[in-house]
Amino acid sequence: MTKPLKCISVEEATQLQDNWLATRAIYIEQGLGGADTREFLFSVEELQEFLDYVKSESEEQEIDNPGVRIYFAAYNSEENNKATVFLAPTKGTDENADNNYKIDPMNTVIGGWPPKNY
Known part of the structure; x- marks a missing residue:
């Protein structure tokens, strides 16, 4: 490849x-x-599972070229107030593509602590 x-x-x-x-x-x-946390880990398997889910659900909605937008986010509890990210399906791949709220986003609870520099 x-x-x-x-x-x-x-x-x-x-x-x-x-x-x-x-x-x-x-x-x-x-x-x-x-x-704060600044790096997050997804396994290749869980990313592929999510991408397959987005692709399948988008096809059912007749969306030909779905995308995935990555949002910065933060937890807000006594146990965890650190940053996180979530992956949100979109209805296209241009910068103005609408989010697809008919497909659930993906979040991870694996944030490096202490954060690892690249």
Whole structure:
């Protein structure tokens, strides 16, 4: 299999992470009074299962080119106030594609702690 066109190099990924740390992490730490989770883990199997679910449900809704939007989110309980992400199905792949609220989003509870730098 050939590498997908939108892959970036390890160096580019490292620079993007460094940019985020330098321009955002400090403000989050100041606001929360400490570090927050900033990396999340999905297994390939659970990602594939979710993508298959989105594709199948979208086909039933006659949506030819569904997408998945990734949202930053946060828990809000005494046990957990850390950041998380969830994956939300969309009705298309352009930047203005509507979310598909007829298909449930996916969330993970695996956030690295302490966070791992890339």
